[in-house]
Amino acid sequence: xxxxIPYKIYLEESEMPKQWYNVRADMKVKPAPLLNxxxxxxxxxxxxxGIFCEELVKQELDNDTKFFDIPxxxxxxxxxxxxSPLVHATFLEKALGTPAKIYYKFEGNNTSGSHKLNxxxxxVYYAKKQGLKGVTTETGAGQWGTALSMACxxxxxxxxxxxxxxxxxQKPFRREVIRTFGADIVPSPSDTTEVGRKILAEHPxxxxxxxxxxxxxxxxxxxNEGYRYELGSVLNQVLLHQSIIGLETQAALKKYGxxxxxxxxxxxxxxxxxxxAAPFLGEMLRGExxxxxxxxxxxxxxxxxxxxxxxxFCDTGMICPLAKMYTIGSQFIPSANHxxxxxxxxxxxxLSELYHQGLFEARAYEQTAxxxxxxxxxxxxxILPAPESSHAxxxxxxxxxxxxxxxxxxxxxFNLSGxxxxxxxxxxxxxxxxxxxxxxxxxxxxxxxxxxxxxx
Amino acid sequence: xxxxIPYKIYLEESEMPKQWYNVRADMKVKPAPLLNxxxxxxxxxxxxxGIFCEELVKQELDNDTKFFDIPxxxxxxxxxxxxSPLVHATFLEKALGTPAKIYYKFEGNNTSGSHKLNxxxxxVYYAKKQGLKGVTTETGAGQWGTALSMACxxxxxxxxxxxxxxxxxQKPFRREVIRTFGADIVPSPSDTTEVGRKILAEHPxxxxxxxxxxxxxxxxxxxNEGYRYELGSVLNQVLLHQSIIGLETQAALKKYGxxxxxxxxxxxxxxxxxxxAAPFLGEMLRGExxxxxxxxxxxxxxxxxxxxxxxxFCDTGMICPLAKMYTIGSQFIPSANHxxxxxxxxxxxxLSELYHQGLFEARAYEQTAxxxxxxxxxxxxxILPAPESSHAxxxxxxxxxxxxxxxxxxxxxFNLSGxxxxxxxxxxxxxxxxxxxxxxxxxxxxxxxxxxxxxx
Numbered sequence: 001x002x003x004x005i006p007y008k009i010y011l012e013e014s015e016m017p018k019q020w021y022n023v024r025a026d027m028k029v030k031p032a033p034l035l036n037x038x039x040x041x042x043x044x045x046x047x048x049x050g051i052f053c054e055e056l057v058k059q060e061l062d063n064d065t066k067f068f069d070i071p072x073x074x075x076x077x078x079x080x081x082x083x084s085p086l087v088h089a090t091f092l093e094k095a096l097g098t099p100a101k102i103y104y105k106f107e108g109n110n111t112s113g114s115h116k117l118n119x120x121x122x123x124v125y126y127a128k129k130q131g132l133k134g135v136t137t138e139t140g141a142g143q144w145g146t147a148l149s150m151a152c153x154x155x156x157x158x159x160x161x162x163x164x165x166x167x168x169x170q171k172p173f174r175r176e177v178i179r180t181f182g183a184d185i186v187p188s189p190s191d192t193t194e195v196g197r198k199i200l201a202e203h204p205x206x207x208x209x210x211x212x213x214x215x216x217x218x219x220x221x222x223x224n225e226g227y228r229y230e231l232g233s234v235l236n237q238v239l240l241h242q243s244i245i246g247l248e249t250q251a252a253l254k255k256y257g258x259x260x261x262x263x264x265x266x267x268x269x270x271x272x273x274x275x276x277a278a279p280f281l282g283e284m285l286r287g288e289x290x291x292x293x294x295x296x297x298x299x300x301x302x303x304x305x306x307x308x309x310x311x312x313f314c315d316t317g318m319i320c321p322l323a324k325m326y327t328i329g330s331q332f333i334p335s336a337n338h339x340x341x342x343x344x345x346x347x348x349x350x351l352s353e354l355y356h357q358g359l360f361e362a363r364a365y366e367q368t369a370x371x372x373x374x375x376x377x378x379x380x381x382x383i384l385p386a387p388e389s390s391h392a393x394x395x396x397x398x399x400x401x402x403x404x405x406x407x408x409x410x411x412x413x414f415n416l417s418g419x420x421x422x423x424x425x426x427x428x429x430x431x432x433x434x435x436x437x438x439x440x441x442x443x444x445x446x447x448x449x450x451x452x453x454x455x456x
Numbered sequence: 457x458x459x460x461i462p463y464k465i466y467l468e469e470s471e472m473p474k475q476w477y478n479v480r481a482d483m484k485v486k487p488a489p490l491l492n493x494x495x496x497x498x499x500x501x502x503x504x505x506g507i508f509c510e511e512l513v514k515q516e517l518d519n520d521t522k523f524f525d526i527p528x529x530x531x532x533x534x535x536x537x538x539x540s541p542l543v544h545a546t547f548l549e550k551a552l553g554t555p556a557k558i559y560y561k562f563e564g565n566n567t568s569g570s571h572k573l574n575x576x577x578x579x580v581y582y583a584k585k586q587g588l589k590g591v592t593t594e595t596g597a598g599q600w601g602t603a604l605s606m607a608c609x610x611x612x613x614x615x616x617x618x619x620x621x622x623x624x625x626q627k628p629f630r631r632e633v634i635r636t637f638g639a640d641i642v643p644s645p646s647d648t649t650e651v652g653r654k655i656l657a658e659h660p661x662x663x664x665x666x667x668x669x670x671x672x673x674x675x676x677x678x679x680n681e682g683y684r685y686e687l688g689s690v691l692n693q694v695l696l697h698q699s700i701i702g703l704e705t706q707a708a709l710k711k712y713g714x715x716x717x718x719x720x721x722x723x724x725x726x727x728x729x730x731x732x733a734a735p736f737l738g739e740m741l742r743g744e745x746x747x748x749x750x751x752x753x754x755x756x757x758x759x760x761x762x763x764x765x766x767x768x769f770c771d772t773g774m775i776c777p778l779a780k781m782y783t784i785g786s787q788f789i790p791s792a793n794h795x796x797x798x799x800x801x802x803x804x805x806x807l808s809e810l811y812h813q814g815l816f817e818a819r820a821y822e823q824t825a826x827x828x829x830x831x832x833x834x835x836x837x838x839i840l841p842a843p844e845s846s847h848a849x850x851x852x853x854x855x856x857x858x859x860x861x862x863x864x865x866x867x868x869x870f871n872l873s874g875x876x877x878x879x880x881x882x883x884x885x886x887x888x889x890x891x892x893x894x895x896x897x898x899x900x901x902x903x904x905x906x907x908x909x910x911x912x
Contacts, residue, residue, distance in 0.1 A: 006469045007535040013462045079463040080838045111840045173880035382536045421877045424629035
């Protein structure tokens with residue numbers, strides 16, 4: 001007999017995963033390698049070591065090792081906010097009147113407000129281990145910058161965060177959290193870097209972009225002795241660290257004999273779905289199980305649903321390596337929307353290859369429909385979700401409502417990757433009915449895709 | 457043998473308290489009754505029922521019933537965010553280099569951001585049960601207004617929140633959370649009430665006060681059919697509901713055989729310390745144990761440490777009942793500080809009587825020392841604490857540092873009542889070194905105390 005399922009399932013400390021899972025090891029066709037944009041050849045470890053820590057470069061390039069030990073120091077830090085609960089959303093089920101069973105893994109219960117901390121602490125640990133002085137990064141919505149500042153504070157490393165200028169100005173409170181954790185935070189473009197000064201000279205009134213902030217952070221990392229650059233999504237190493245979400249979810253489900261039918265995560269660069277779904281995708285790759293897995297993306301930046309699978313730059317500035325991925329073009333400028341964490345033109349190479357292989361499906365959602373789901377969820381479950389995570393909520397609610405029509409008792413599990421406590425300007429627009437959607441035209445996407453780099 | 461103590465202790469659902477504990481039942485000398493300010497006589501149930509729900513009036517007046525069943529509907533809601541963890545603050549211990557064992561009960565892990573939800577959901581439940589249409593309240597810092605809006609959304613009641621105008625303007629995001637949960641929120645003083653219009657006419661530029669907001673909320677409750685007023689602190693009923701914090705703490709400590717020496721909570725109106733410490737005070741009253749219990753209050757509003765134990769009005773407007781309590785005078789206007797939730801001239805009558813009996817001690821802390829403790833805590837334990845709660849952190853750190861000097865391994869348990877995610881303007885001031893302290897002079901306090909009402 002199964003035990004009664006509690007509203008919130010917490011793993012015991014002793015049940016916590018001690019290794020990260022590398023889904024690449026179970027892929028017959030591996031994700032395509034990153035290419036050096038100058039030579040068009042796969043990036044070698046020695047080319048990456050000037051930018052990233054050595055241990056992280058190894059993780060980035062390793063397509064074969066199935067499990068990586070989580071260092072004890074990282075597991076110690078995880079204890080502060082992990083295990084995160086797997087919640088049986090009985091209040092939402094009731095509000096929807098659905099026979100479906102809905103569960104969500106809640107990754108927002110930490111001060112950074114999202115799952116980003118899982119990889120930040122790992123990346124900073126390896127930087128510390130390598131004897132570095134500090135790390136640099138960019139941040140848009142702010143979750144990643146907050147996470148990295150917390151991790152650097154913990155390990156005693158310098159942290160320099162380039163924050164997209166419009167976010168820096170619109171989110172003074174997010175900025176203040178980062179500063180409270182001791183990081184140096186600079187609005188980008190800035191006059192602290194060559195690339196920043198160049199952009200400022202060419203576009204004096206610009207409010208910045210992620211592409212520009214990445215360029216500045218990378219410049220500082222490669223030109224300062226003892227510094228490296230760290231990134232919060234897209235990369236293989238990030239998905240590896242984020243597998244902790246999926247492994248905990250899997251353990252919690254097994255503990256109570258719950259078999260999921262549908263798994264859902266939102267997708268921007270892929271850190272969230274890629275981590276949450278990894279062990280389930282692994283089961284599918286090994287032929288052990290079959291799940292319906294859904295990536296939920298914004299209609300304003302629809303890499304999976306309207307992009308192509310091709311080599312492209314990871315940044316707008318075209319200084320980063322080329323990745324083979326679903327992309328709507330590195331020159332595509334998504335319209336301003338409130339899910340800043342999902343506003344990225346490309347996608348994790350791992351997820352891209354798995355999507356290409358047909359292992360999961362993707363759906364694009366408009367902003368107002370997403371906030372409508374967010375408020376329904378907040379009223380029922382008492383948590384104010386992040387705009388990004390609310391894409392997954394929208395998909396979960398739609399699936400649950402389908403079950404209501406058909407009478408099926410499917411089990412839906414989604415990842416609630418963060419809270420919306422710093423996104424209240426967006427909720428204000430929604431509450432006041434002034435929120436708009438904006439969907440790129442086919443012409444706009446074709447225009448951006450016409451500028452893809454030529455490879456081979 | 458004791459089990460190894462995990463970093464976070466969670467009770468199982470089956471271990472959750474099913475009753476609230478009424479510390480008054482164990483008091484030989486009971487707290488003094490509320491008085492009708494017109495007659496000077498103890499308030500009768502029938503006089504209170506126009507303002508409060510009937511069931512809550514019973515709880516307010518009941519000095520003898522030791523345990524009250526927590527209604528099933530309330531326990532269901534508690535499941536959403538309770539049990540809250542009791543955390544073994546090993547990272548803070550290490551940062552301080554103290555032999556003391558430090559634990560904190562973390563009440564901030566819910567969308568309202570504090571312990572206020574524990575009483576809000578109970579109060580709204582009884583309003584619903586009585587068939588009321590809605591409830592009114594005031595809010596200063598915003599936690600209580602958020603909690604009440606969440607509770608009203610859950611039970612489908614109207615909620616009208618009068619928010620002190622300066623907070624309304626300074627905390628647009630806090631306001632937006634309240635609005636997202638469906639409450640009607642009005643900056644006070646407003647032209648929606650007689651008392652509001654009167655104040656606006658007399659003081660056209662005023663940015664409001666808690667006293668004024670209370671007056672408006674009470675006026676709306678008593679002049680509208682089907683409405684009642686609800687209050688988030690001070691009252692006996694509130695301390696009853698908040699005993700859930702102490703009961704869970706006690707159960708978690710017992711589960712691992714941990715014996716506390718020192719218990720600490722911050723004090724504004726008393727809901728936090730009064731709930732957290734209740735079962736421990738009960739043990740002391742019954743002669744079963746002895747603890748050092750500390751109430752931590754702001755030096756800018758020092759009711760316990762510099763006030764008198766006397767009858768006073770609960771509000772600045774002098775329309776509310778008289779309570780016998782530690783007070784620095786209802787006409788005392790504390791200087792603006794960032795712990796809005798502690799800026800109340802008086803104190804819970806229950807805590808006042810227990811303090812008078814010598815069952816616990818109180819300490820007053822200056823704002824900058826409090827934020828210094830807050831940042832130390834955030835860096836060590838990864839949680840950004842509320843300014844209010846940081847008073848308790850200050851006291852806990854001071855006690856732990858004393859242990860470092862003496863080498864004693866005392867066990868310190870404090871209540872971390874909330875998070876500072878909506879208090880970042882305060883952190884900004886602290887980070888930039890522009891935060892100031894302000895301590896009332898003896899003359900200012902004497903002046904306010906000279907206006908205490910004459911009773912007997």
